[in-house]
Amino acid sequence: MQCTNHLKQIGLGIHNFHDARGGLPPNVIYAKDQWGTDDLVRSRMSLWAVIYPFVEQAALYDLIDKTRDGGGAEFTNAWWRNLGEANQKAFGSVPIYRCPSRRGGGPLFTPDTHPSQAATWFNYNLGPQGDYAFVLSNSGGLFWINSFPQYGNAVNRMIGPFRPPIAQSISTQEPSNEQIAGWQPRDTFAWWQDGTSNQIIIGEKHIPSAIVGRCTPYDDSGLGTQEDQGTAGDCSYLDSGLWRTASSGRPVITAYAGANPDDDYGNNASDYNMPTAAFGNPDDPKVNPIARNPNDPYYLNSPPYGVPLEGGSFGGPHPGVCLFLIGDGSVHAFPVTIPRLPYARWSAVNSGHSVTLP
Secondary structure (H helix, E strand, O other): HHHHHHHHHHHHHHHHHHHHHEEEEOOOOOOOOOOOOOOOOEEEEEEHHHHHHHHHOHHHHHHOOOOOOOOOOOHHHHHHHHHHHHHHHHHOHHHHHHOOOOOOOOOOOOOOOOOOOOOOOOOOOOOEOOOOEEEEEEOOOHHHHHHHOOOHHHHEEEEEOOOEEEEEEOOOOOOOOOOEEEEEOOOOOHHOOOOOOOOOOOOOEEHHHHHOOOOOOOOOOOHHHEEEEEEEOOOOOOOOHHHHHHHEEEEEEEEEOOOOOHHHHHHHHHHHOOOOOOOOOOOOOOOOOOOOOOOOOOOOOOHHHHHHOOOEEEEEOOEEEEEEEOOOOOOEEEEOOOOHHHHHHHHHHOOOOOOOOO
């Protein structure tokens, strides 16, 4: 009941944002200098930070340094450490962003296991931890492209409820010259074409019990690069974009195509032009199933060519069910054994089907 109430409050915050800003909150606000060297910037402000003022957390929003570029933010290690202990605990103590069935009280944030080191290739992503994720679905490309839209036509491949904002004066050239002057919401509720009552937008994210409270790979487990990208599931929820999307959003439909899914960040049309087959085949490997129990592995299914579905999936700590926030503000408990076909349809804005919710 408490977890359900948290999701309802998040839904109210999203609706209040829409009323105030004239559109849906973006899944990520990206900034320039993607490949910069100042603390290896790879973090962008996620939806969870964007809606802070609308879930009674305006004080935390004010602590975020939004001066980087067009209202974007960089959640570097240095920023987190400079906050001080009291503010760090405040970020880690937002009750509606956690499920009490999984974690107890007290502040929750990524442990600073390497305080003497400014950065690594992926950054440590220090910051608050949470238990919910926004829904991502796409008709082609890698799942994290949903929060990394400057590559190719990534925005046009997004069929989930939240997309990046419309940015002014953005360069699409790699590596480090994305110049963003500002942003505005891209979509209104009209984007949810199947109707608000047929759209899942937020759910409980699956975090295997063995890594709850840990932000891999910074536990010195020796995981390789591919695993690092996909298992960052309990890092800071403030971040999104590139490999840290898994901390804030989770994919339902991930449509790989071509012999090399990692090629060219999704720009290669020959590798990424295959539309999703999820609506026609409930066993399509591009649909990430709900985790059935807390001990399920992070990768629940493998798409073609042996590449694991990056970013894990949804799945809560409640026996037999996973809670989802629906676009109309209601909360439903989905059976973890739900077939993939209706589950996929609820995650996409344009499936064209009205399916009875659980």
